[in-house]
Amino acid sequence: MGRYKIGYRTLKTAIGTAAAIIIAQFFGLNFFASAGIITILCIQNSKKKSLKTAYARFVACILGIGFSFIFFEGIAYHPLVIGLLLLLFIPVTVLFKVSEGVVTSSVIILHIYSGHQMTAGIVLNEVSLIVIGIGTALLVNLYMPSLDSKLKQYQVEIEKNFRKIFEEMVSYLRTNESRWMGNEITETAGLLEEAKSLAFRNVENHFLRSENYFYHYFQIREKQFEIIERVLPIVTSIEPLVKQRYMIADFLEVVSSYIHPGNTAQQLLIRLYDLQTQFKDEPLPESREEFEARAQLFQLIKEMEQYLLIKKSLKVESKVITNHLITEK
Template identity: 50%
Template sequence: MKKFSIGYRTLKTAIGAAIAIAIAQYFDLASYASAGILTILCVQPTKKKSIYAAYTRLVASIVAMLFAFVSFELFAYHPLTLAGMLIFFIPTIVSLKVADGFISSVVIIMHIYAAEGYSLTLVYNELALMAIGYGTGIAINMYMPDIQKELNYYRVKIEELYSKIFLEIASYLRQGDTLWNGQEIIDAIKALEEAKSLAFKDVQNHFTRRKNDYYVYFDMREQQLEIIERVLPKVTTLPVIVQEAEIVADFLQDLGEHVHSGNTASHYREKLEHVKRDFSQLPLPQSHEQFIAQAALYQFIEEMDRYLEIKQSFKGLKAKKERPQ
C-alpha cells in the first residue's frame, strides 16, 4: 500500500479551488462552483504547463461559446443538437491544438445548454467564470518549492554510484574475480532518469531560463555512463590478468576516490598519458591470452580518455559544502 501523503500541488489545488469559488460567489455569478473546476484544471506540475493549460482552455471555451450560440440558437436546446454540435466541435479544437481544453469547454457548453437561452448576461457570466477560474489557477501555481536540495541529492547519489563502479572494476583487475553484481549500473541509470526529469521540471518553472546547470550535468553523466556500459565487458572478461591490469587498477582507484562535480578531468587525462607511457615500457605479450588482455586494457584506457573528455567539456557545478570529497 502506498504511503499516504499530501503534496504541495494537492494543497494548491484545494486552496485555489476554494479561492476561485469564493470570488465567483462574492460577485454573485451563476454556477459559481464551476470557477473551482476551472482552477483545478489549471494547476499543473510546472508554471509553463499551467500557463499553457490556461491558454488551451480559454481558447477552447471561447470556441465552445461560439459553437453553442450557433447550434442552440439556430436549431434548439435539445440533446440531439448537443450531440451534433460536439461532433463538429471536437475536431475543431483538435485542429486548433487546444484539445486539452475539452473538459473545461464542455462545462461552459453545459451552462449555456441549461440556461436554454443566449444573452449578454450569460456571456458575461461565463467570461467572468473563466477569468476567475483560469486566473486563480495561474496565480496559485506561481509558487513552486525550491528543488535545489533534491537536485543536489541526486548529484551526490550518482557520484557515489560512479565511485563504487570504478572501485569495483579496480578490485577485479587486482584480484581477477569479485562478487560484484553490477547493481550500481542499474541504480545509476534509474537515478539519472529521475534526476534529468527533476532538472527539466525546474527549467519549466522559469520563464526566461532555457537550461538548467544540473540538467547539463546529469546529461553529461549519462553520456559517461554509456561509455562505462560499453567498456565494462572489456575489463571484466579478461582471459588472464596481466601487468597492465595493475596500472589501470591504480588509475581507477584514484579516479573512483575523487568523483565529484568539479572539473578536474584535465588532471586525470594527464595521468592517462602516464598510463599509456607505462604500457609502452612493458614487455610484449608472450601468449595469445596476454595479447587479448593487453589489447582490451588499451581499448579501455582509450575509452576512459573519452569519458574524461566529456567531463572536461563541462564547466562544473559550484562546490557544495555537503559534498563528500
C-alpha cells in the same frame, strides 16, 4: 501503513479551488462552483506547464462559446446538436493545439445549453468563470518549492554509486575475483531517470531559463553511465594478470576519487594520455593471451577517454549551486 503526506500541489489545489468558488460566488455568478473545477484542471506541477494549460483552456473555452452560439442559436437546443457540436469542435481544438481545454470548454458549452438561450449576460457569466478559474490557478501556481535540495541528493547518490562501480572494477583488475552483485547498476539507471525528470521540471519553473546546471549535469552522467555499462564487460573478460591491468587499476582508482561535481576531467585526461604512452613503450606481448588482454585494456582506455571528454563539457557551476543551497538553509 505508509506515512500520510500532503504535497504542495494538493495544498495549492485545495486553496485555489476554494478561493475561485468564493470569488465567483461573491460576484453572484451562476454555476459558481465551475470556477473551482477550472482551477483544479489548470493547476500543474510546473509554472511553464501551468501557463501553457491556462492558455489552452482559455482559447478552447472562447471557441466553445462561439460554437455554442452557432449550433444552439443556429440549429436548436437539443442533445443531438451537442453531439454534432462536439463532433466538429474537438477536431478544431486539436487543429489550434488547445485540445487540453476540451473538458473545460465542454463544461461551458453545457452551461449555455442548460440555459436554452444565449444572451450577453450569459456570455459574460461564462467568461467571468473562465477568468476567475484560470486566474486563481495561475496565482497559486506562482509559488513553486525549490527542487535544488532534492536534485543535490540525487547527485550525491549517483556519484556514490559511480564510485562503488569504479572501486569494484579496480578490485577485479587487481585480483581477478569479485563477489559484487551489481546492484548499483540498476539503481543508478533508475536514479538517473528520476533525476532527469525532476531537473526538467525545475527548468520549467523558470520562465527566463531554458536550461539549468542540474539538467545538464544529469545528462552528462547518463552518457557516462552508458560508457560504464560498456566498460564492465571488457573488464570482466580480461583474464591474464598482465602488468597493464594494474596500471589501469591504479588509474581507475584515481578516477573514482575524482568523482564529484567539479570538472577535473582535464587533469585525468593528462594522466590517461601518459598511460597510453607507457603502454606504447612496453615490449610487445609474448603470447596470444597477453596480446588479447592488452588489446582489451587498450579498448578500455579509449572508452575512459570518451568518459572524461564527456565530463569535460560540464560547466563548473557546482559552486554557484552549493552557495544557493547554503543560502536557502
